[in-house]
Amino acid sequence: MTEQRADNPLVQLVLVRFREYVREPEALFWSFGFPILLAIGLGIAFRSKPPDVAHVAVVTGDARSDAFTEALKHDHGLAVEALPRDSARTALRTGRVAVVITPGGNGGVEYEYDDTRPDARTAKLLANDALQRGRGRQDVLGASDRFVREAGSRYIDFVVPGLLGMTIMGGGIWGLGFSIVDQRRKRLLKRLVATPMSRAQYLASYVVSRLVLLTIEAVVLIGASVLLFKIPMRSSGLSIAAIVVISALAFGGLGLLIASRSQTIEGVSGLMNLCMLPMWVLSGVFFSSENFPRVVQPFIKALPLTATNDALRASMLRGVPFTALWPQLGVLALWMTICFAIALKIFRWR
């Protein structure tokens, strides 16, 4: 009746992870569907359009009003309308026009606009140029334009590596956190510990399953972005894969640390949000982290998601070689080591 072991325990544990994952349709959506839908939404919102036209208004009632309007119409970057003073002011206040142009005293001109709005300042410069040229100004320096609209510098190019980084973070933290705490809450963890199961293999099953699932997630997200948005891939798949793997290990360690003591789903959810929210905001997922003040930059650079996003962007968009990314990879390796070390020390097994 008694016989030798037939199944490898690590293989069985990893199979459990996969089975629980694929039998949870919501999890499939959040890890595959959601990032792609988000990328599509952002791609549509920030698609490449012809250059914006600046709206300006010329105040009527002056002898030179018509001449101004004519001169401004020569610039295709401007949309001009002639309005009485009150209507022009209303249009400015409501943002329908960026600049109100009034023929002023001494044959001059007056521009009314909000100098904190970049588009208003651009419109004022364009309008001023058009009026000066209309009155016969000659450019001192001969100038010509060459337009560059290249893949790699669009918003969608910026945001896709950020979404990939966010997916890696979410997978590591949610994937480990909820599952482990749920097992602890249901006393399944305690039951497992009551068997000869190797605790190292139990934890390894999470690492292995996360890496496999993440490989699929990354391939799907990158593949969809390349196909739909022609996102450039300026480094080898291998170095991008290496960044993804190191990031996954760092966030896996963080997820393990977050889940190491909590006994309730509510408790661990709070901790996960506490960890992830600052990184969603600070680590440059949707907008560049360079926007934050210089004093907080060292702190931001030390966050694992910043390291992941910076490394992915440098690698995918600029083709920076893997070895030149050592600061980011070092940050990630440090997070991984510290998190795993603490988590293993304080992990509550029962």
Next chain:
Amino acid sequence: MQSQPSYALRVEGLRKFYGDVRAVDGVDVAVPPGECFGLLGPNGAGKTTTIEVCEGLLVPDAGVVELLGLRWDRDEQALRERLGIQLQETQLAEKLTVEETVRLFRSFYKRGREVDDVIHVVQLDEKRDARVGKLSGGQKQRLALACAIVGDPDLIFLDEPTTGLDPQSRRQLWDLITEFKRLGRTIILTTHYMDEAEILCDRVAIVDHGKVIALGTPFQLIASLGAEHVVKFALAPGTAAIDEATLRSLDGVRVARAIAGEYELQVGALHRTVPALLAFLAERRFELAQLTTHSATLEDVFVSLTGRQLRDD
């Protein structure tokens, strides 16, 4: 064949405190191989704490625990291979099937029983491919039992194996446990059902407030009452109370006790006491609201020792 230790489980002076609460307060138990031993007591008596210390899941504050001649601090891995454990209220992974669950647990043990064999023993063949989440309470409990025996253990711990089950499922589990007993395995179980302890256990320790207050075979414990029957009665509302000493003076009554408006008499011979009781009540013109009798059980032993019911429901 290694030398057989004289006890499958030996516990001496076991103590476990949680702050001021003395969950286990000096328990001594010795269980020879092949015995089915029961810890019987009300909820909160310290049964689960005692069994979890024995299972190596809790560290005692004081005392010795020796299983199969081994100790947790020296031989944890060897012990884990030889124990089968069912915890109270474990929820197995709901998304796995019965077979996947048993196979997972089987993979942890170097030696053990075949997965199909174990599923057959706990009568879950038809549910082999069903998700754990879809099983009934009794089926889940049998699956938990399957996980406990899949390593072909020498010593099996069952913590309240039938709590919350319907009578039919309980009987089904009793049959399974009786089957292990027949195979000569040592079984330690906790329960707060006296009928379960009487049917399954060779010996019973009655536990209350972290202490063993009685130990013996169910037969010995019941015999210790010196009474074979219990008469319970209640009087119609508004009737004056009868004092215990008066009742004790009736023919054949060994012990008389009033609990929560009911009277309970432990008696040697029903045919002498019941007519005497009825005559006494008629003489005082007391009206009976209820009168029942039953053969003495472990429940009566507990009541006799503590003055409380085993279960307060």
